Amino acid sequence: MTLLGALRAIQEAGSGATHSGDASAGLQEMLTHHLSDGKDLEFKILGHGVDVDLSRFHIPPVHLAGVSIDLSPTKFIVFMVLAALLVAAVFIPIGRAMRNKYTDRAPQGFANAMEALVVFFRDEVVRRSIGKGADAYTPYILSLFFFILTMNLFGVIPFASRPTGNLSVTGGLAALSFVMIEVSGMVKLGFKGYMKTIFYVPPGLHPVMAGVMLLILSPVEFLSKLTKPFALMIRLFANMLAGETLVLSLLGVIFLFANLALGKWAIAGGSLLMVTAIMCLELFVAFIQAYIFAMLTAVFIGLIRHAH
Numbered sequence: 001m002t003l004l005g006a007l008r009a010i011q012e013a014g015s016g017a018t019h020s021g022d023a024s025a026g027l028q029e030m031l032t033h034h035l036s037d038g039k040d041l042e043f044k045i046l047g048h049g050v051d052v053d054l055s056r057f058h059i060p061p062v063h064l065a066g067v068s069i070d071l072s073p074t075k076f077i078v079f080m081v082l083a084a085l086l087v088a089a090v091f092i093p094i095g096r097a098m099r100n101k102y103t104d105r106a107p108q109g110f111a112n113a114m115e116a117l118v119v120f121f122r123d124e125v126v127r128r129s130i131g132k133g134a135d136a137y138t139p140y141i142l143s144l145f146f147f148i149l150t151m152n153l154f155g156v157i158p159f160a161s162r163p164t165g166n167l168s169v170t171g172g173l174a175a176l177s178f179v180m181i182e183v184s185g186m187v188k189l190g191f192k193g194y195m196k197t198i199f200y201v202p203p204g205l206h207p208v209m210a211g212v213m214l215l216i217l218s219p220v221e222f223l224s225k226l227t228k229p230f231a232l233m234i235r236l237f238a239n240m241l242a243g244e245t246l247v248l249s250l251l252g253v254i255f256l257f258a259n260l261a262l263g264k265w266a267i268a269g270g271s272l273l274m275v276t277a278i279m280c281l282e283l284f285v286a287f288i289q290a291y292i293f294a295m296l297t298a299v300f301i302g303l304i305r306h307a308h
Contacts, residue, residue, distance in 0.1 A: 083150040129298035145294035152286035174233035185304030
């Protein structure tokens with residue numbers, strides 16, 4: 001959601017509303033439209049610009065085991081693909097330069113900054129969380145961080161949309177992390193050792209007590225595996241959605257009180273000041289939420305690989 005686009009949309013929602021209830025309904029409809037996925041891309045400034053209808057690029061659905069999977073592009077899919085391309089466009093040339101140009105000397109400029117960030121993640125996040133064999137997971141953790149960060153930052157770029165404000169997107173990311181966590185545990189512990197992370201009985205325990213422990217704790221251990229990706233999904237989604245909703249709602253206050261004879265300019269100025277402060281905070285939140293998602297994924301991988 002862009003600031004100019006939000007202003008225009010909220011103005012349209014509030015224009016022609018003779019009652020505060022009508023304006024509130026219009027604002028609610030606008031929030032629903034701009035925070036949800038859709039089949040159109042809007043490139044407009046104050047009502048002037050271009051609308052791209054993504055329904056023209058419809059792809060026939062794929063049917064697997066009675067489930068229909070729609071692969072047609074949507075607003076969030078477009079920006080997810082764009083985020084992946086941007087990350088690749090930045091780091092593939094840097095990786096080639098590291099192999100060819102900076103083999104005998106330290107990198108300079110932007111490559112130096114990226115190397116410092118990569119080394120920090122490898123040493124302070126991945127290795128500390130996972131331990132032995134951690135370097136094999138560094139590419140995934142780094143890709144996760146930069147991909148999520150790029151999508152988060154789209155929320156403060158004109159004409160862009162933030163895919164991580166959609167539950168399906170964060171759910172997909174959490175599902176990938178869940179598979180990575182469980183597969184890494186199975187590879188490290190073996191099938192028998194992995195099953196002990198769910199069905200565990202301490203050695204020497206009486207058979208009756210062992211049965212009681214399995215009956216009570218096995219469902220708890222199984223659910224704990226599901227709560228980890230669920231927490232990753234909800235935390236990222238809620239933080240990103242809350243920021244956008246707050247910005248749009250504060251901007252909507254301007255037009256909800258536009259008919260006031262006195263004080264409307266004070267309300268408008270106060271709303272813009274708060275929105276500016278929140279947009280600055282959103283930059284920090286974009287970085288911290290990407291870091292938390294990547295860090296917790298590394299922590300969960302380390303926990304299951306050291307199940308004892």
